[in-house]
Amino acid sequence: MNKLTNYKTSNPAFTNYFWETNKNDSNKMSVSGILLKSFICLLIIAVITGYIWKLYNQGVDVKWFTLGGMLAAVVISILVSIRQHWAPILVPLYSIAKGAFLGGFSALIRAKFPELPFQAIGVTIITFFTILILYQTRLIIVTKKLRSIIITSATSIFVVYIIAWILSFFGIKTFVWGTSWLAIVFNIIAAVIASFTLLLDFDFIERYKNKASKHKEWIATWGLLVSLVWLYTEILRLMRTLSIRF
Numbered sequence: 667m668n669k670l671t672n673y674k675t676s677n678p679a680f681t682n683y684f685w686e687t688n689k690n691d692s693n694k695m696s697v698s699g700i701l702l703k704s705f706i707c708l709l710i711i712a713v714i715t716g717y718i719w720k721l722y723n724q725g726v727d728v729k730w731f732t733l734g735g736m737l738a739a740v741v742i743s744i745l746v747s748i749r750q751h752w753a754p755i756l757v758p759l760y761s762i763a764k765g766a767f768l769g770g771f772s773a774l775i776r777a778k779f780p781e782l783p784f785q786a787i788g789v790t791i792i793t794f795f796t797i798l799i800l801y802q803t804r805l806i807i808v809t810k811k812l813r814s815i816i817i818t819s820a821t822s823i824f825v826v827y828i829i830a831w832i833l834s835f836f837g838i839k840t841f842v843w844g845t846s847w848l849a850i851v852f853n854i855i856a857a858v859i860a861s862f863t864l865l866l867d868f869d870f871i872e873r874y875k876n877k878a879s880k881h882k883e884w885i886a887t888w889g890l891l892v893s894l895v896w897l898y899t900e901i902l903r904l905m906r907t908l909s910i911r912f
Contacts, residue, residue, distance in 0.1 A: 693879070693880040694875075694876045694877060694878060694879065694880060695874065695875060695876070695877070695878040695879065695880055695882050695883050695886065696875060696876065696880075696883070697871065697875050699880065699883040700871065700883050700886045700887055700890070703757070703883055703884060703887040704887045704890050704891070706758075707757060707758065707760075707761040707887055707891055708761075708891075708894075710758060710761040710762060710765060711761050711764050711765040711768060711891075711895075712765070713765065714761075714762055714765025714766055714768075714769055715765050715768050715769040715772065716769075717769065718731050718765075718766065718769025718770055718773055719769060719772075719773050719776065722770075722773040722774075722777070728769065728770040728773050728774070729770060729774075730770070731766040731767070731769055731770035732766070732767055732769075732770030732771045732774075733770075734763075734766060734767075735763045735764060735765070735766030735767030735768070735769070735770065736763075736767045738759075738763035738766070739760055739763040739764050739767060742756050742759055742760045742763055743760065743888075743892070746760070746885070746888055750882070750885055751881065753881065753882075753884035753885050753888065754881065754884050756888075757884045757885075757887055757888045757891075760888060760891065761891065764891065764895050767895075768895065768898070768899070771899070771902075772786075772902060775902060775906050779905075779906060779909050782902060782905050782906060782909065783902060785905060786898055786901045786902040786905055787898065789901050789905075790894065790897055790898045790901055793861050793864075793897060793901075794864060794894065794897075797861055797862070797864045797865050797868070798864075798868060800865070801865055801868045801869065802868075806865060808865060808866060808869040813866060816859060816862045816863060816865075816866060819855075819859045820859050820860075820863060823855070823856050823859060826842060826852075827842065830842040830843065845907050845910050845911055849907060850904070850907055850908070850911075853900060853903055853904045853907060854904060856900045857897065857900035857901055857904055860893060860896045860897040860900050861897055863893045863896070864890075864893050864894075864897070867886075867889055867890060867893055871886055
């Protein structure tokens with residue numbers, strides 16, 4: 667039991683704070699429950715994204731959806747972190763925010779490269795199941811060393827993005843948003859790390875299935891959404907950069 671208590675993941679939705687088990691609760695978290703909630707949330711994201719694409723085609727400036735969705739997702743994530751019992755309400759709201767972000771972000775890319783968003787979705791799905799198979803067959807085993815590498819790498823990448831975002835307000839351009847080979851390499855590394863966070867999340871869910879309280883399925887769903895949206899965004903950015911260069 668001590669091993670479970672000490673287990674950590676790079677995804678903030680899967681920290682020990684969220685997974686303290688209530689032994690008096692007979693209704694426990696299940697994988698099927700997580701899958702159902704994840705499907706519903708992904709459907710919400712898809713519908714919102716499609717609606718914003720429609721608005722963009724009608725001439726609406728969607729950049730505010732991108733910025734607003736991103737900021738709203740950050741605020742909601744903080745609320746989920748400190749008020750986990752609000753998750754059944756907050757996670758669907760998070761899905762709406764992410765739908766607004768992805769809708770605006772992908773609409774601008776789709777305007778120049780119409781097929782890229784759909785191709786990125788396909789690659790994301792393939793990557794998801796590839797990581798799942800690698801985990802289930804134990805071709806990749808989540809060790810303490812691997813866990814530490816992924817956590818450190820993910821944290822470093824987010825720090826770089828935050829710094830680049832802040833500098834952009836002062837008109838300072840960084841390699842992160844460019845099309846240089848350095849930007850491409852960074853983008854590839856970020857996509858790989860994003861996919862590996864799924865590996866850690868699968869492992870954590872398996873450890874706590876049928877143990878954590880039922881309402882924490884929403885927390886698990888939120889964690890998977892964080893990883894999947896990050897992965898999709900990195901893949902779409904990479905495909906856009908490669909399309910521009912080649």
